Amino acid sequence: MSQEKEGKPQRVRRVFTSIAFRYDLLNTLMTFGLHRNWRRSSIRLAGGMPKGGRGLDIGCGTGDYVCEMLVSSGGTARLTGVDFSREMLNVARRRFSGEIERGQVELVEADVTDLTFLPEASFDMVTAGFALRNLAEPGRALGEVFRVMKPGGAFVSVDVCRPFPVWLRPLAEFYLRFAVPALATLVAGRAGEYRWLHESLAVCPDRHELEGVLKDAGFTEVKQVLYGLGVVAGHLARRPC
Numbered sequence: 001m002s003q004e005k006e007g008k009p010q011r012v013r014r015v016f017t018s019i020a021f022r023y024d025l026l027n028t029l030m031t032f033g034l035h036r037n038w039r040r041s042s043i044r045l046a047g048g049m050p051k052g053g054r055g056l057d058i059g060c061g062t063g064d065y066v067c068e069m070l071v072s073s074g075g076t077a078r079l080t081g082v083d084f085s086r087e088m089l090n091v092a093r094r095r096f097s098g099e100i101e102r103g104q105v106e107l108v109e110a111d112v113t114d115l116t117f118l119p120e121a122s123f124d125m126v127t128a129g130f131a132l133r134n135l136a137e138p139g140r141a142l143g144e145v146f147r148v149m150k151p152g153g154a155f156v157s158v159d160v161c162r163p164f165p166v167w168l169r170p171l172a173e174f175y176l177r178f179a180v181p182a183l184a185t186l187v188a189g190r191a192g193e194y195r196w197l198h199e200s201l202a203v204c205p206d207r208h209e210l211e212g213v214l215k216d217a218g219f220t221e222v223k224q225v226l227y228g229l230g231v232v233a234g235h236l237a238r239r240p241c
Ligand SMILES: C[S@@+](CC[C@H](N)C(=O)[O-])C[C@H]1O[C@@H](n2cnc3c(N)ncnc32)[C@H](O)[C@@H]1O
Pocket: 009, 012, 013, 016, 027, 058, 059, 060, 061, 062, 063, 064, 065, 082, 083, 084, 085, 088, 110, 111, 112, 113, 128, 129, 130, 131, 134, 135, 136
């Protein structure tokens, strides 16, 4: 398929396929190493991963939220990661090879807007790290997430989200539009792919709209928390009991 004709899912898969080998390093450089704290904090604010609980990470990529859920549960949770980029999953497969062998972690190559292969009401926690912005149909994916969550289960997401604080807007725009692609060129030889970060912000729901999308999907106790001077939003929500 020519690049002009490809839709959002095809473009997103191509972007992450091409940067998978450097994704973790780029993420760390771009966020000054803070991205792990944001995921960890969002899980803690949702009450933590229950001991022996079941967790699902949508758009799991290389598995950072899988890792945080595992740590939060004291190494006792059973976890599923879903992503449609085989190359991103391959990095995660190397990282969790022991847990995969023991049947504690499973990684599934699939589109998160169709989770029909997962049973209803089966997860205590569902996470989405920098994933919702990449979805062509976030409402559809969140409807699926709602279906597979146990009543009382927690959904947590962190992502770059507009609107940015007014005082920071010019700097944040400059950083995302120019500095991030420049860094990606330096580290991975891929500027074009990281332009997606800036472009995707223009077409995804802002952090307030995202609250509405979560409520429309049936979630309650929808809350926001801001990280990274307000450039990154954490969203917390619960499937009602
Ligand atoms: C920015 S990466 C985030 C990876 C990881 N969650 C993290 O916190 O670093 C976004 C991931 O979402 C995946 N993704 C985007 N749209 C998807 C979809 N519709 N179905 C499955 N995976 C998707 C991409 O392949 C990519 O690995």
